[in-house]
Amino acid sequence: MAKTLLVTGGAGFIGSCFVLQRVLGGDTVINLDKLTYSGNLENLKSIQANKNHIFVHGDIGDEKLIKELLEKYRPDAVVNFAAESHVDRSIHDPDVFVKTNVLGTEVLLRVVKDWWKDLQQEKKEAFRFHHISTDEVFGTLSLEDPAFTEDTPFAPNSPYSASKASSDHFVRAFHETYGLPTLITNCSNNYGPRQFPEKLIPLMTLNALAGKNLPVYGTGENIRDWLHVEDHCEAIHLVLTKGRVGQTYNIGGKSERTNLFIVNKICELLDEIKPLGAGKSYKDQIVHVTDRLGHDFRYAINCSKIEKELGWSPKHTFEEGIKETIEWYLNNPEWVKNIQSGEYRKWIELNYAGRQ
Ligand code: NAD
Ligand code: DAU
Numbered sequence: 001m002a003k004t005l006l007v008t009g010g011a012g013f014i015g016s017c018f019v020l021q022r023v024l025g026g027d028t029v030i031n032l033d034k035l036t037y038s039g040n041l042e043n044l045k046s047i048q049a050n051k052n053h054i055f056v057h058g059d060i061g062d063e064k065l066i067k068e069l070l071e072k073y074r075p076d077a078v079v080n081f082a083a084e085s086h087v088d089r090s091i092h093d094p095d096v097f098v099k100t101n102v103l104g105t106e107v108l109l110r111v112v113k114d115w116w117k118d119l120q121q122e123k124k125e126a127f128r129f130h131h132i133s134t135d136e137v138f139g140t141l142s143l144e145d146p147a148f149t150e151d152t153p154f155a156p157n158s159p160y161s162a163s164k165a166s167s168d169h170f171v172r173a174f175h176e177t178y179g180l181p182t183l184i185t186n187c188s189n190n191y192g193p194r195q196f197p198e199k200l201i202p203l204m205t206l207n208a209l210a211g212k213n214l215p216v217y218g219t220g221e222n223i224r225d226w227l228h229v230e231d232h233c234e235a236i237h238l239v240l241t242k243g244r245v246g247q248t249y250n251i252g253g254k255s256e257r258t259n260l261f262i263v264n265k266i267c268e269l270l271d272e273i274k275p276l277g278a279g280k281s282y283k284d285q286i287v288h289v290t291d292r293l294g295h296d297f298r299y300a301i302n303c304s305k306i307e308k309e310l311g312w313s314p315k316h317t318f319e320e321g322i323k324e325t326i327e328w329y330l331n332n333p334e335w336v337k338n339i340q341s342g343e344y345r346k347w348i349e350l351n352y353a354g355r356q
Contacts, residue, residue: 002026006075008060008108009033009082013195014132016043018081018233019053025237028052030073032066034059034100037343038085038196042335061104066111077128077240078112080105083167086198087136087160088351091293094159101163102170105131109174116180130183130240131171135225135252136161137186140296147225147300148186150248157294168248175246184248185239188301191321192229193328197339198347200224200259201322204266205329206336208282209274214267215352218291220260223298227253228316228325238310249310252301255318262322269326289355 005022009015010031019029024047033039035057047053054073058065060082069075082104084090084097109129116127138148139155154169156162168184175182191201204214235251243249257265267282276282306312316324329336 002028003076004028004030004073006030006032006069006073006078008078008080009039011035011039011041011043011055012081012085013038013043013192014190014229014232015081016040016194017192017229018079018236019044020047021230021233021237023047023050023053026052028054030054030056030069030075032056032058032060032069033082036084037347038198040194040196040339042338043194059104060100060108063107063111066108067115070112070115076123076126077130078108079130079132079236079240080108081132083132083164084160086196087158088198088292089347090158090160090163092350094163097159097163101160102166105167106170109170109180113174113178113180117178125181128181128183128240128245129171129174130185130236131167132236133168133184133186134161134164135186135188135250135299135301136296137165137168138299141298141300143298145298145300147252147302148250149302150186150250150305157296181245183239183243183245185236185251186248186301187232187235187251188225188227188253188299190229190232191226192325193332194335195229197336197344198351200262201266201325202329204263205270205326206340208267208270208285209330212285214263214282214286215289215355216259216263216286217289217295220258220263220288221297222259222295223256223300224259224262225252225300226255226257226262226318227251227314228321231314231316234315235306235312238312239306242310244309249306250301250303251306251312252303253314253318254301254303256298256300257318265322266326269323273326273330289352
């Protein structure tokens with residue numbers, strides 16, 4: 001049955017993919033986004049004229065606005081994607097991570113809880129607050145460690161992951177204390193179209209095409225578990241509609257790769273699709289630079305709970321998904337040009353100029 005969803009952070013990379021899927025799937029989406037540097041209305045261009053998509057410019061920490069939206073639209077669920085999402089930025093400036101990820105989530109939870117508690121019984125029971133989180137809350141793994149399960153203790157190592165762990169705890173507490181029907185999903189690294197080019201895959205792709213250095217932090221042996229964003233969003237919808245209240249579900253791609261593998265793969269694909277000629281390879285642009293502070297070595301997700309309980313599994317193989325993603329960046333030069341604004345150039349200078 002079609003639902004009305006209040007989605008926060010729906011102009012960002014993952015949120016916009018979810019909004020596109022849900023609006024095309026027949027749901028009505030109230031999309032609340034602050035449009036920070038990573039929020040981009042161009043991500044939603046294809047549903048601009050769709051009456052089932054209502055965009056609202058605002059902050060999850062704005063109590064008055066949240067209350068108004070709940071009263072006006074009476075959503076069946078709130079899905080919270082809104083966050084500061086980049087680890088390197090959290091190392092430079094943790095404050096805004098606490099403000100949005102911790103305090104913002106708490107305000108959203110509190111205002112939603114106050115509205116939800118007076119709902120008529122049937123609507124109250126059916127309501128869901130779904131919080132989108134990350135595998136980074138579990139800390140780091142060695143090569144021999146088993147993958148993270150839902151029971152792995154939290155051990156966040158960056159200001160970003162500490163703020164996400166804190167928000168997860170608040171969501172859990174609102175379920176335990178007030179009975180708010182919550183769900184949490186902890187997902188591994190996403191890739192795909194429309195990702196802001198501060199993150200590994202789009203940064204390396206666009207740097208390669210621009211003839212710039214490909215800055216691999218440290219040895220490049222760090223491992224991430226990659227999942228296509230569309231598979232992540234389908235998993236979120238499954239948990240939202242069929243997941244057990246109060247539970248958390250891990251979501252992962254079963255696709256562990258070292259950073260060096262990823263960067264080499266991007267270069268090989270570009271060598272095929274857009275050859276440099278004269279026997280040159282994009283790999284010549286790879287440089288090793290000063291490591292990220294507190295750099296987590298390995299993330300890996302055990303997603304057997306969502307597979308067994310809800311029958312989910314990823315549809316994209318990494319090999320197909322990465323090729324499609326590189327092609328998307330090549331085929332969308334306008335999106336790329338618009339996003340590489342003054343703010344983006346400032347960030348690149350701040351994060352990379354001091355690295356040897
Ligand atoms: P993103 O940075 O691309 O998007 C974040 C969005 O939130 C932007 O549109 C931004 O404008 C909005 N936003 C930020 N602060 C806000 C505020 N105070 N009020 C309202 N909107 C605000 O991030 P993403 O990669 O799409 O990540 C979305 C969520 O998924 C985050 O919660 C992140 O922690 C989580 N996550 C990301 C990944 C990943 O690999 N990217 C993996 C697992 C979980
Ligand atoms: O695991 C899920 C998380 O994945 C999400 O919660 C975060 O929101 C998301 O940003 C992502 O975090 P990572 O730190 O893993 O992603 P990032 O793309 O920043 O980096 C991936 C790996 O690549 C990491 O080991 C650092 C390395 N890296 C990154 C950049 C930007 C480089 O070597 N060079 C770079 O320039």
